[in-house]
Amino acid sequence: MSIADGETLLYDCREAFAESLTELARDDPRVVVVCNDSISSSNLVDFAAEFPERLVNVGIAEQDMVGVAAGLAGAGLIPFVCGAAPFMTARALEQIKVDIAYSDVHVVLCGMSPGLAYGALGPTHHSIEDLSWLRAIANLTIIVPSDPAFTSQAVRWASSAARPVFLRVARFGVPLIDRQGRDFVAGRADQLRDGGDVALIAIGIMVPQALEAARLLAEQHIEARVLDMSTLAPLDREAVLSAAVDTGRIVTVEEATVRGGLGAAVAEVVVQHHPVAMRLLGVPGVFAPTGGTAFLLEHFGLTAEGIAAAARELLSSADENETASDGGPNAVRLGVIAATTADDSPIVTPKGRF
Amino acid sequence: MRNTVRRYRTAYICGPLTYMRTLTYHSPQVDHWRELCTLIASAPEHERRRLMTRWADNARQQVVEMVTAAGVGHIGSDLSVMDILASLYLSVLRIDPSNPQWDERDRFILSKGHSAGALYVALAFCGFFPIAALDNFVAPLSALSGHPDRRAVPGVETSTGPLGHGLPVAVGAAIAARLQQSQRRVYVVLGDGELQEGSNWEAAMLAGHNELGNLVAIVDRNRLQQGQLTESTNRLEPLVDKFASFAWRVNVVDGHDPLAVASAALDVSLGHPTCLIANTVKGKGVSFMENRIEWHNRVPLRAELEAALAELAP
Numbered sequence: 325m326s327i328a329d330g331e332t333l334l335y336d337c338r339e340a341f342a343e344s345l346t347e348l349a350r351d352d353p354r355v356v357v358v359c360n361d362s363i364s365s366s367n368l369v370d371f372a373a374e375f376p377e378r379l380v381n382v383g384i385a386e387q388d389m390v391g392v393a394a395g396l397a398g399a400g401l402i403p404f405v406c407g408a409a410p411f412m413t414a415r416a417l418e419q420i421k422v423d424i425a426y427s428d429v430h431v432v433l434c435g436m437s438p439g440l441a442y443g444a445l446g447p448t449h450h451s452i453e454d455l456s457w458l459r460a461i462a463n464l465t466i467i468v469p470s471d472p473a474f475t476s477q478a479v480r481w482a483s484s485a486a487r488p489v490f491l492r493v494a495r496f497g498v499p500l501i502d503r504q505g506r507d508f509v510a511g512r513a514d515q516l517r518d519g520g521d522v523a524l525i526a527i528g529i530m531v532p533q534a535l536e537a538a539r540l541l542a543e544q545h546i547e548a549r550v551l552d553m554s555t556l557a558p559l560d561r562e563a564v565l566s567a568a569v570d571t572g573r574i575v576t577v578e579e580a581t582v583r584g585g586l587g588a589a590v591a592e593v594v595v596q597h598h599p600v601a602m603r604l605l606g607v608p609g610v611f612a613p614t615g616g617t618a619f620l621l622e623h624f625g626l627t628a629e630g631i632a633a634a635a636r637e638l639l640s641s642a643d644e645n646e647t648a649s650d651g652g653p654n655a656v657r658l659g660v661i662a663a664t665t666a667d668d669s670p671i672v673t674p675k676g677r678f
Numbered sequence: 679m680r681n682t683v684r685r686y687r688t689a690y691i692c693g694p695l696t697y698m699r700t701l702t703y704h705s706p707q708v709d710h711w712r713e714l715c716t717l718i719a720s721a722p723e724h725e726r727r728r729l730m731t732r733w734a735d736n737a738r739q740q741v742v743e744m745v746t747a748a749g750v751g752h753i754g755s756d757l758s759v760m761d762i763l764a765s766l767y768l769s770v771l772r773i774d775p776s777n778p779q780w781d782e783r784d785r786f787i788l789s790k791g792h793s794a795g796a797l798y799v800a801l802a803f804c805g806f807f808p809i810a811a812l813d814n815f816v817a818p819l820s821a822l823s824g825h826p827d828r829r830a831v832p833g834v835e836t837s838t839g840p841l842g843h844g845l846p847v848a849v850g851a852a853i854a855a856r857l858q859q860s861q862r863r864v865y866v867v868l869g870d871g872e873l874q875e876g877s878n879w880e881a882a883m884l885a886g887h888n889e890l891g892n893l894v895a896i897v898d899r900n901r902l903q904q905g906q907l908t909e910s911t912n913r914l915e916p917l918v919d920k921f922a923s924f925a926w927r928v929n930v931v932d933g934h935d936p937l938a939v940a941s942a943a944l945d946v947s948l949g950h951p952t953c954l955i956a957n958t959v960k961g962k963g964v965s966f967m968e969n970r971i972e973w974h975n976r977v978p979l980r981a982e983l984e985a986a987l988a989e990l991a992p
Contacts, residue, residue, distance in 0.1 A: 356857070358850075380853055388846045388880035395850020398785065398835055399858060403850075418840050419877075423847055427828040427837040 334497030338436060340472035341493045342367035344479040345404055349375050352402065355483060358393045359406045360386055366406035366436050386411050390419035390433070397429035402483055409435030409451035409492060410442075417457060424488045425464045432482040433490045439528065439579030440607075441495040443617035452607045455527075456584025458490050459557050466556040467510065468492040470531035471501045474554055477508035485510070494529045496579075496617050501532060501552070511555045513563035519547030522635045523567035523574045527553045527586045530577040530605075536628035541635055548635060559589050568598040573638050575603045577631055579621070582606040601641065603634045708776045708805030711767075718768050723937065726769070730936035732992050734764035737799045738963050739990045740812065745795055746983045748815045750824060754960040754973040756796035758900040758933075759788075759867060762956055763800040765936035766865060766896075770943045775805040778832040784862050785835050785851045789844020790869035790898065791825040792975075798822050798831070806833040842875025844868060845895060849881045852893040852951070863892045865943065871903030874912045879924070885951040886925030893951040894943055895926075898933060900960035904974050921953040933958035963990050 349355045349371065356378045363372055363381065372379045380396070382389045386407060393403040405412065412435055413420065424431050435454055442449035458466055465487060469475040475493065482489045506514060516531070517538050526534035531552045538548040549571055551563055567574055574594065576587035587604030594600055605625060612620050621627060625634070714733070718726050738760050745751030767773075771784045788797050795815065802809045807821075814820040821830035825839030836847045848866035855862050872878065885893055897917070901908055908914050918928045927947055931938045933956030942954050960974070961967030964986040978986060 377857065380850075382880070382884050385880035385884070387842070387877040388849070388884055391843060391846025391877065391881065392850035392853065392884070394836055395785075395847040395852070395864075396854045396857075398847070398851055399854030400781065401854050401857070419843065419846070422837055422840055423843055429828075429836075 332499045334499055335472045336497060337469060337472055337475040337494040338367045340475040341434065341479060341491075342371060344476040346371045346374060348480060348483050349378060352483065354400060354402045356380060356396060356401050356403050357406055358382065358389055358396065358403050360384055360389045360411070362407045362436065365408060366434070368406060386415035387419050390416040390431075391423050393431045393433075394419070394423035394427060394429050397431045402430060402432070404432045404434055404479075404482075406434045406436060408442075408449070409438035409454050410449055413451065413454040413458060413490075420458070420464070420490075421461050425461050428463060429488065430486050431488055432479075432485075433488075435490060435492045437495040438492045439494075439496070440612060440617050440620045443620060444614060446614065447611040450612055452579070452581045452612075453584075454492070455556060455578065455580045455586065456588070459584060459589060463488060464557065465489045465510065466492070467554060468528040468556055469494070469508070469554055470526075470528055470552050471498050473500060473503070474508045474552075478510075478554070481508065481510050492528060496529045496621075498529050499532050501535070508554060511558055511560060513560040514552040514554060515549065515563070516552055517548065517550040519549040520571055521546045521548060521573070522639060523549040523551065523571040524577065524631060524635065525551045525553050525564070525567065525574060525586065525590055526577040526631075527556060527579075529579055530626060530631075533626065533628045534577055534631055537631035537635065540628055540632040544636075546635065546639065553586060553590075556586055556589060559593065561593050564590050564593045565598055568594050568600045572600050573602075573635070574600060575605060575631060575635050575638060577605045577626065579626060580606050581609060583609050601638055603638050605631060605634055705776075705805040705808060707803065707809060711775065711804045715768055727935065727937040730764045730768050730940075731761070733768060733803065734760045734936060735963060735990050735992055737764065737796065737803060739987050740799045740803075740809075741795045742964070742978060742983060742986045742990070744799065744812050744815050746978045746980075747813070748817070749977050750816050751795045751977065752792040752975050753795070753978070754902070754967060754970070754975075755790060755793045755869065755898070755900075757962045757964065757967065758958045758960045759790070759793045759796050759898045760800075760962070761934045761936045762867060762896055762898060762939055762958070763796055765940035765943065766867075767800050767804050768936070769940045771865065772862070773804075773833075775801075775833065778806060782860060782862050785848070785855075785864045786833075787835050787838070787844045787848050787851070787864070787866040788826065789838055789848075789866055790841070790872055791838030791844075793867075793869075793898075794822070794824060794826045797826055797834070801831070801833040804833070807831070841869065841872035842877035845878045845881040845885075848893060848895070849885045849888075849890065852885065852890040853888065855892050856890070861892075863894065863946065865894050865896065867896050867898060869903075870897055870899045870901065870908050870914060870917075871911070873897070873914055873917070874903075874908075882921065882924045882926065889925070889949045890951045891946055891948040894946060894954065895951065896933075896939070896943065896954045896956050898958050899955050900933075900958040902960045902969065902971060902974070906971065917955055921955075926951050926953045928953045928955065930955045930957065932956070934962055965989060
């Protein structure tokens with residue numbers, strides 16, 4: 325099922341995910357699915373019909389779900405664990421850390437309906453922290469596909485990865501991105517557009533919005549580079565550093581909290597190796613108010629317009645700084661402030677009071 | 679056996695083995711273990727019991743020495759579980775220590791990962807790695823961490839340490855064996871205190887529902903958890919009824935009679951997972967450690983070590 329948004333067809337990536345998984349299961353008898361009563365929400369109805377014995381439904385029990393997957397992997401099977409991202413990652417975080425990542429087994433954890441996908445169901449059902457806490461775990465590859473094509477290719481890649489993988493499967497509608505024939509490559513950012521004024525580094529459902537933002541910026545003669553950072557961990561440091569060097573300004577965009585996810589990952593590289601001005605777009609460390617997904621994305625500025633505005637703001641403030649370091653009028657003003665603070669400020673130097 | 683242990687300890691000079699799993703290693707200890715298993719299989723009952731108990735007491739001596747030397751460990755739990763490990767490694771598990779990744783091996787999971795010391799000694803006695811490597815227990819960069827690391831130690835099926843992780847993994851392993859139409863079985867040793875973790879009951883429910891006849895859980899029922907009695911912390915009883923109500927077959931055995939544990943562990947039934955409540959004594963074999971809370975993780979002084987070794991001597 326796809327929905328039309330104006331002229332663009334939008335896709336629910338869970339469909340591409342489920343189709344690819346079923347195809348994969350036909351090719352590879354080692355592929356099994358583990359789920360937590362999530363047959364319909366993970367689009368597993370067809371898989372269940374075709375491979376009933378290869379679907380392990382543990383019921384509503386996330387810790388058990390992840391542990392069971394580790395046991396299946398220890399027997400040489402390839403478990404795809406399918407459950408709603410918020411519950412799988414929060415409830416079973418220790419199992420993900422110990423049974424999967426530390427034990428180093430080939431399990432593909434598929435976090436369905438992540439980010440703000442559950443919209444009006446509220447913050448209990450939002451999965452905006454998953455990227456942050458999973459990124460903190462060693463030996464876990466984190467893939468966040470941005471469209472149905474990348475979702476399918478990521479599923480296939482994950483089945484042969486022979487290592488622990490988390491796959492974040494989007495529910496919110498996204499268009500098929502025109503990549504001119506380029507395929508998903510794990511660990512590699514996909515550059516969708518080049519530009520020298522600012523880099524927009526986006527992930528998941530934010531990628532099409534970043535592309536549209538670049539189009540809006542181009543109308544104002546601002547050329548933006550757009551990177552689809554489909555692998556969050558390990559991060560494509562080379563692509564990040566090139567973006568920093570070539571554009572000098574980076575905006576990151578994620579359907580997740582800004583505390584610890586994509587923006588933090590990019591900043592960790594940038595501040596250590598080539599500091600440039602950055603803006604981190606995402607959910608700003610709050611529980612979302614009530615509202616549907618589209619409303620919430622707009623509320624947090626996670627739209628093409630919001631991204632373009634952040635980029636413009638970054639460009640204008642960066643211009644000011646540049647002027648300052650060149651010794652322009654701002655530098656003089658800053659110099660005055662510094663002098664005042666050092667010598668005359670009553671706060672810093674309470675001369676004569678004692 | 680004790681002499682054999684000593685000889686190996688001096689014969690091997692091992693540096694820290696970060697990733698022993700990557701080593702190809704065939705120990706004369708494997709042959710020794712095989713001979714012992716064969717002997718036990720054909721011996722009369724009292725002799726089988728004597729051989730297994732002696733192995734367990736040797737292992738206890740080794741673990742007490744190891745923990746004392748390292749200055750870290752969970753000695754009470756190590757001593758409590760040792761007869762269960764003896765029964766499993768000497769007459770229950772179908773394994774090949776010289777080929778730890780053999781597809782058709784029975785899976786053994788130590789859910790109470792803090793008994794890593796006991797597990798390491800058992801694995802070394804079977805020849806999974808040199809007994810001399812035990813000298814590196816918790817040493818910097820050692821494969822033998824305070825809790826078992828699957829990536830580093832041959833014979834460890836899943837990394838454990840946080841409680842309530844082993845049973846779900848064992849259930850997955852049992853489901854896999856059934857899917858693959860394999861005859862292999864899955865054994866998991868649970869601490870009694872860790873049954874307070876809810877994840878065990880998620881897994882117990884699933885095992886009963888799926889009628890996993892190839893799964894055997896053995897509860898090391900020593901009645902003490904870190905701080906006090908299980909029954910005064912968060913009551914486990916009636917434990918038999920709890921497992922039975924989750925559609926498990928339940929047997930209560932003397933956890934310090936390796937023969938009783940072995941025969942109960944081999945007595946599985948199609949249609950139901952099996953739970954053995956193995957009654958044990960925390961600190962078993964050393965009078966001043968038995969049933970004493972402080973020996974959950976206390977380290978013996980030199981004089982205490984000598985006294986313990988003397989008590990554990992065959």
